[in-house]
Amino acid sequence: MQSGDLEMRLILIGPQGSGKGTQGKLLQHEYGWLPISSGDLIRARIKNDPSFDEKYGISKGNLLPDDIITQMIKERIKEKDCEKGYILDGFPRKIKQAEVLDTMIKVDYALLIDVPDKESIKRLSARWQCKGCNKIYGLNEAPPKVCPCGGEVYQREDDKPAAIKKRLELYHKETEPILGYYEKQGKLLKVNGKGTVEEVFEKIKKVLGK
């Protein structure tokens, strides 16, 4: 398949809690572009092969080496379900990765969903998840102790306040500089991430010219 045939190669950028995952799903539903989350790819890989985690110490908070994650993305975007287009979430997360990505594909747009730190922290620390079906709770109402599926509802280690602060620091230091990188190429789009999911989605469609 020629990558030139795709409708959209979009990169979503935003701090944790900016709603990238949710907006990616809405874009998929509306346009058929596949959201690819580097975090999901890595979690799926570990599920199939626990030695992958032991080798790279991912659950201890280490990041995958650039060449490994780049290779995983490279293979994933060749699959059939990406034929209409795709949305990368969590990659590239630093300038070096953005440069390598430019040698692999022609990025159409990088879209920033901008949310202040205070709001990210508020949203993430309210986020709880079901161990059974992975449903996310707590965004609009208090989470139940047990999910209707029977699974335990818990707060992920990486959604606890100290971990959130660390991730936001890393975002400002390593990921934010790639905004300038795409701006220079005339590919940067920005939306304010405040408001309801629907309101933000309307803003995204508008900047994409849809």
Ligand SMILES: [Zn+2]
């Ligand atoms: Zn559940």
